[in-house]
Amino acid sequence: MEVRRMRGRHACLFVAALALLFAITSMGAQAVEDRNRYHASWLPISPATEVIEGAVKNQRFPLAGYRVSLYANFTIAGGFQRKLATAVSKPDGSFRLHYRLPPGLIATMPPVLLLVAERGLVTLATVVSGSEVPPQLVINERTTVATATAFAQFIHGRQLRGNHVGMQNAVKMVANMADPVSGRPSDVVRQTPNGVETSTFATFNALSNVVAACVASGEHCEQLFAATSPAGAPPADNVLQALANLTRNPSYPLYPQDSADPIFMLSLAAPLYQPALEQRPTNWLLFIKFTGGKYSTQDRFNLMNGPGNIAFDAEGSAWILNNYIPKATNQNACASQRLLRFYPWGETYKGSPYYGGGLSGAGFGITLDPRGNVWVGNFGFESPACADGTVPPDPENKIPATHNSVSLFHKSGRPISRSNGFTRGNIWWPQGTVSDREGNIWVANCGNDTVTMIRSGNPLLAKNFLLPGANPDLQPTESPSLKPFAIAIDRRGRAWITGNKSERLYRIDQRGNVEEVDTGGAELSWPMGISSDSKGNMWISNSDAVNVPCVDPLDPQSGGNPSIVFMPADGGAPLQVFGQGGLSIPWGNAVDGSDTLWVFNFGHTPFEDVQADTVWPDTGVSRFCGSGDCPPGLSVGDPISPDTGYTSDALERITGGGIDPSGNLWLLNNWKKIGPFVYDTNPGSNSFVIVPGAATPVKTPLIGVPRHFP
Structure with a gap:
């Protein structure tokens, strides 16, 4: 039947149906074309209109004529961005934005709201969570640096895209650097333990001055874009992307020649923000230090003393074990009985620290199991005077360390194990404590050259395995021969264990088959940490x-030739790298979501003839190309960090660290860097450091091999 012959209601319905079909077809085509940007254009809109007022201004004057755009960045459906409102800043820099948000997502998965102010080549920005929008905001150079740094792993051009956990946590990390309401530096970077005590605040101001130079001159913007465009990648075309690139690639060659670093030269062009760097840094990362309060001095009122290792839960909260009871530097520090927990932005978690469960001087062993519960190995760190009972009883710990248990805590922080911990399985001076995907808990017993497997996390099913070359008749007071230290799990669920004293590598499968691994010519020299990458390759x-001071006292070796070893999962030839990338007593290590290796350095050698007031050089973090995509011209094992490493005066002697869902690098200042390499009294440091946006995000908790968290 022809359309022209239809009459009345039927013709109208037919025409309407055709129109609807055409509209649906057109919408479908457009959705396919623009799905990354408008994937959820179907989301309902709130009838209520919200308002954001603010100003675009720097330290000295308002910035007029900037186009301010408000974007909602959603993390559902693979991530997409939606523009909500635009305005132009007035002569006094002020702006006013009216916007609406889909109401159903605010409570469950609120978007990240990105405000971008643009004029010519200049891009300034700030972010807030869609669930907590302040009525007033300031956009300036400092908020731009904070946003670009914290979201470095999520910035794609002018869009933010990434996992929900990491994106939401990054909003809080921005506030650690710049207050979104005032645009001023936050108390975290401006005051103790940061402020003038480390170079972090000065580095933050120097980066803010780089952006100020861009505001002052388009030529400076072009220089910034050129300096931060990685080889083989699309060139940066806005300030936000340029600074994100700088965080992901923070070093330039030929250090310390200032002329070889265009970022440092740009920081001198418009020095609005002070104090700022007066000399070129080894890198442009921001090392934000945390002690649990606004203090640096060590005393019995501190939160931590000797943080040793770290594990992250599904929300990105950090669980950190603690070696010693907090004490002043010149006092004997006995075994700690506290477990620490921090929000993903470094603030002490409500209710932390946690006590009980048999905690006793935990060393390097901490893990989360598949149920989200926390396991801790009670190594029993304490100064010698605590062990022999010559130190007066401490209110927190009135007995010497026990050395023979692991503790279990519910994800709420409530202890599950009893006051003596779980002791079955011949546990003795435990170090590495790791869960596999099946929930088996593996414990490296440094004191008796064995490994304990707590099958399915049931302490009644604990089994003990003697490592090759161990003495089965070793007495509890005798020095061990192997000193198993750290553990990593491969893709087949097998546990790989480093032998610190034996300088060997071991492997145990879930059936209990134990073997020494042939390192194929690679030489292990007092090995410490070990990590798997996503393919099951191992890094040592x-x-x-x-x-390691394990039953017997600390016995420092000569040092001077540190290295890392790459053990391919396919059984290929190992690779050993000596002394590059800033390696300096490498202790722990971690692999990020792109299979890049990060190595945590304990400090410098030699140890002999060091005075009590000797200050060691700044400690660094080392970064190496892994089995994933490498920068152009590099291959597996090549250093990405400079010969100095990524150094900072916020760092001391680092043992452990890790990478969270935002791509933040967490580093634990376990021992002080001042004075000799001894532990007769209190060697512990009282801080950890977060480096925002430095690494590719990892899905947490880390159980088995690391998984990228896009």
Whole structure:
């Protein structure tokens, strides 16, 4: 039947149906074309209109004529961005934005709201969570640096895209650097333990001055874009992307020649923000220090003393074990009985620290199991005077360390194990404590050269395995021969264990088959940490210096030739790298979501003839190309960090660290860097450091091999 012959209601319905079909077809085509940007254009809109007022201004004057755009960045459906409102800043820099948000997502998965102010080549920005929008905001150079740094792994051009956990946590990390309401530096970076005590605040101001130079001159913007465009990648075309690139690639060659670093030269062009760097840094990362309060001095009122290792839960909260009871530097520090927990932005978690469960001087062993519960190995760190009872009883710990248990805590922080911990399985001076995907808990018993497997996390099913070369008749007071230290799990669920004293590598499968692994010519030298990458390859840190104080006292070795070893999962030839990338007593290590290796350095050698007031050089973090995509011209094992490493005066002697869902690098200042390499009294440091946006995000908790968290 022809359309022209239809009459009345039927013709109208037919025409309407055709129109609807055409509209649906057109919408479908457009959705396919623009799905990344408008994937959820179907979302309902709130009838209520919200308002954001603010100003675009820097330290000295308002910035007029900037086009301010408000974007909602959603993390559902693979991530997409939606523009909500635009305005132009007035002569006094002020702006006013009216916007609406889909109401159903605010409570469950609120978007990240990105405000971008643009004029010519200049891009300034700030972010807030869609669930907590302040009525007033300031956009300036400092908020731009904070946003670009915290969201470095999520910035794609002018869009933010990434996992919900990491994106939401990054909003809080921005506030650690710049207050979105005032645009001023936050108390976290401006005051103790940061402020004038480390170079972090000065580095933050120097980066803010780089943006100020761009505001002052388009030529400076072009220089910034050129300096931060990685080889083989699309060139940066806005300030936000340029600074994100700088965080992901923070070093330039030929250090310390200032002329070889265009970022440092740009920081001198418009020095609005002070104090700022007066000399070129080894890198442009921001090392934000945390002690649990606004203090640096060590005393019995501190939160931590000797943080040793770290594990992250599904929300990105950090669980950190603690070696010693907080004490002043010149006092004997006995075994700690506290477990620490921090929000993903470094603030102490409500209710932390947690006590009980048999905690006793935990060393390097901490893990989360598949149920989200936390396991801790009670190594029993304490100064010698605590062990022999010559120190007066401490209110927190009135007995010497026990050395023979692991503790279990519910994800709420409530202890599950009893006051003596779980002791079955011949646990003795436990170090590495790791869960596999099946929930089996593996414990490296440094004191008796064995490994304990707590099958399915049931302490009644604990089994003990003697490592090759161990003495089955070893007495509890005798020095062990192997000193198993750290554990990593491969893709087949097998546990790989470093032998610190034996300088060997071991492997145990879930059936209990134990073997020594042939390192194929690679030489292990007082090895410490070990990590798997996503493919099951193993990375080993060779300290060349640390004979772990395990039953017997600390016995420092000569050091001077540290290295890392790459063990391919396919059984290919291992690769060993000596002394590059800033390696300096490498202790722990971690692999990020792109299979890049990060190595945590304990410090410098030699140890002999060091005075009590000797200040060691700044400690660094080392970064190496892994089995994933490498920068152009590099291959597996090549250093990405400079010969100095990524150094900072916020760092001391680092043992452990890790990478969270935002791509933040967490580093634990375990021992002080001042004075000799001894532990007769209190060697512990009282802080950890977060480096925002430095690494590719990892899905947490880390159980088995690391998984990228896009």
